[in-house]
Amino acid sequence: MKARYRTLFISDCHLGSNGAQAEQLARYLKHVECEEIFLVGDIIDMWRLKQRWYWPDSHNSVLRRLLKMSHKGTKITYVPGNHDESARQFCGLVFGGIRIAMDAVHVTADGRRLLVTHGDKFDLVVRHSRLLSVAGAVGYEFLLKVNRWYNAGRRLFGLPYDSLSQAIKARVKSACTFISNFEDALVSEARHGGFAGVVCGHIHKAEQRDIDGIEYLNCGDWVESCTVLAEHADGRIEMIDGLAELAALDAAKAIRESSGDDATDDAAEFDPWLVEPPIAFNAEAALRRAAM
Ligand SMILES: [Mn+2]
Numbered sequence: 478m479k480a481r482y483r484t485l486f487i488s489d490c491h492l493g494s495n496g497a498q499a500e501q502l503a504r505y506l507k508h509v510e511c512e513e514i515f516l517v518g519d520i521i522d523m524w525r526l527k528q529r530w531y532w533p534d535s536h537n538s539v540l541r542r543l544l545k546m547s548h549k550g551t552k553i554t555y556v557p558g559n560h561d562e563s564a565r566q567f568c569g570l571v572f573g574g575i576r577i578a579m580d581a582v583h584v585t586a587d588g589r590r591l592l593v594t595h596g597d598k599f600d601l602v603v604r605h606s607r608l609l610s611v612a613g614a615v616g617y618e619f620l621l622k623v624n625r626w627y628n629a630g631r632r633l634f635g636l637p638y639d640s641l642s643q644a645i646k647a648r649v650k651s652a653c654t655f656i657s658n659f660e661d662a663l664v665s666e667a668r669h670g671g672f673a674g675v676v677c678g679h680i681h682k683a684e685q686r687d688i689d690g691i692e693y694l695n696c697g698d699w700v701e702s703c704t705v706l707a708e709h710a711d712g713r714i715e716m717i718d719g720l721a722e723l724a725a726l727d728a729a730k731a732i733r734e735s736s737g738d739d740a741t742d743d744a745a746e747f748d749p750w751l752v753e754p755p756i757a758f759n760a761e762a763a764l765r766r767a768a769m
Contacts (some may be wrong), residue, residue, distance in 0.1 A: 484708035488517035488678025490696035494525040496700040503538035518558025518595030547574035558595035587671035587712030596679035599662040
């Protein structure tokens, strides 16, 4: 039995880094069915991949799983983050059924409009929020622009994106302030745009909270928390603990096996994406055979 949801929001998988819990994520995705998925940034960690190529099979399994879901009719929107910002040049395009967008809007089953954004563009706003309160709304827009220039400049010199999470790690004492400033910045952006809430990632802190009448929804990550946000058929959004979900599946499987019923979900489902080699290789082999 698969868990059924209307929508899933997943962020910060950091595939391509050894911290990614890809095996667990691929397993989790195998046990869910949904109409729509939003990938809320930092899905692939291109910064790490540039330093050192790391791409074990489990990381492929996640992508294969997503492509398979897309193939079966799940609508997938990919909102890139700062670690996969090179995907941002493809905003507006569709690859393998997956739509790439800078930001997205999701309307829940009960009609709430949610802004979907990774959250990195608020880094500088967050760090200079005191200046912001003096400068007001003009300064805010300006800082968003400065952040883009600043990081474009860093890119030119081959420097990594100067991210909020790095700032947090360097200054543990101020972490709480940073996080609450981050939340405030996203909530005020959502309010500004007339949204009921905002779905984001970036700071690797899963959260579902009402902040001054705006829903603040942070997907968390698949490095530590292994969480997803799931929207039920009635529009209710729930924070799902992926590892707990998998543990429950394992427990149920153990009970089934001990009662002598060894027909498991894993064995029952035929998965062509996992069994067959990629289509490109098949075509090549066929051409070779034809030439012989
Ligand atoms: Mn990020």
